Amino acid sequence: MAPYSADARCALSVNVNKVALLRNTRHLGIPSVTRAAELCLQAGAQGITVHPRPDERHIRASDVHELAALLKAWPHAEFNIEGNPTHNLMELVRTLRPHQATFVPDGVDQFTSDHGWSLPQDAERLRPLIAECRALGVRVSLFMDPLPQAMALAAALGADRVELYTEPYAAAHGQTGQAEQLARYAQAAQAALAAGLGVNAGHDLNRANLTDFLRAVPGVQEVSIGHALIADALELGYAATVRDYLACIQAAQ
Numbered sequence: 423m424a425p426y427s428a429d430a431r432c433a434l435s436v437n438v439n440k441v442a443l444l445r446n447t448r449h450l451g452i453p454s455v456t457r458a459a460e461l462c463l464q465a466g467a468q469g470i471t472v473h474p475r476p477d478e479r480h481i482r483a484s485d486v487h488e489l490a491a492l493l494k495a496w497p498h499a500e501f502n503i504e505g506n507p508t509h510n511l512m513e514l515v516r517t518l519r520p521h522q523a524t525f526v527p528d529g530v531d532q533f534t535s536d537h538g539w540s541l542p543q544d545a546e547r548l549r550p551l552i553a554e555c556r557a558l559g560v561r562v563s564l565f566m567d568p569l570p571q572a573m574a575l576a577a578a579l580g581a582d583r584v585e586l587y588t589e590p591y592a593a594a595h596g597q598t599g600q601a602e603q604l605a606r607y608a609q610a611a612q613a614a615l616a617a618g619l620g621v622n623a624g625h626d627l628n629r630a631n632l633t634d635f636l637r638a639v640p641g642v643q644e645v646s647i648g649h650a651l652i653a654d655a656l657e658l659g660y661a662a663t664v665r666d667y668l669a670c671i672q673a674a675q
């Protein structure tokens with residue numbers, strides 16, 4: 423894994439879960455998930471993220487296969503598949519070998535992702551699954567709360583990166599607790615970098631809070647953004663929305 427360089431720009435990976443959620447409310451196949459991904463890539467997004475949950479409430483296994491096929495035409499873009507590796511994630515990783523697998527400790531019926539892995543408690547379950555992904559050439563990112571003391575444990579498991587769960591920061595943005603949250607995330611990122619891990623971030627990031635986060639938290643290589651970005655795209659269109667988010671990232675460089 424190449425170490426993070428200060429001049430590396432943070433990549434935008436668009437999570438298209440919510441396009442699938444809308445698509446699934448009728449049997450018409452619209453809005454198209456692959457078309458949404460293609461338009462976001464054409465506008466400059468550096469990757470596509472999906473979280474195919476076991477109940478297929480939004481992204482279905484068929485979507486994941488179709489997106490993998492689409493991304494073959496975008497060699498510089500990355501495919502990030504999120505999920506719980508003890509549920510349905512590994513079958514997709516073994517078959518499709520995405521650039522990155524993000525391990526998320528969600529339960530089957532969970533409303534949305536709302537916490538990271540508990541280390542060392544989860545360590546021994548994760549270790550062989552991380553090793554299998556790496557043997558397949560798939561980068562592993564662990565979805566983590568911003569706990570500095572957990573970062574060395576994540577690295578010791580063989581993870582390549584952590585994804586900092588950013589909902590607590592997003593909830594505090596624009597409030598009195600914003601600076602305290604940013605300090606938490608900066609400390610966690612510094613601990614991750616010191617442990618040789620790459621740093622990703624995601625959950626409830628949006629155009630209002632993204633630049634402040636990237637200015638305060640060092641070394642973020644990738645943000646995966648879905649809910650707010652797709653909501654913005656309903657108003658602005660995919661291309662203009664992606665360009666706005668890229669501008670938010672650029673403003674922090």
Ligand SMILES: CC(=O)[C@@H](O)[C@H](O)COP(=O)(O)O
Binds near residue numbers: 437439475565624646
């Ligand atoms: C792991 C994470 O924070 C999100 O990527 C998650 O995929 C959101 O899932 P829903 O889109 O089902 O809320």
Ligand SMILES: NCC(=O)COP(=O)(O)O
Binds near residue numbers: 626
């Ligand atoms: N890993 C975070 C992600 O992919 C999207 O999260 P959100 O922007 O939908 O909250």
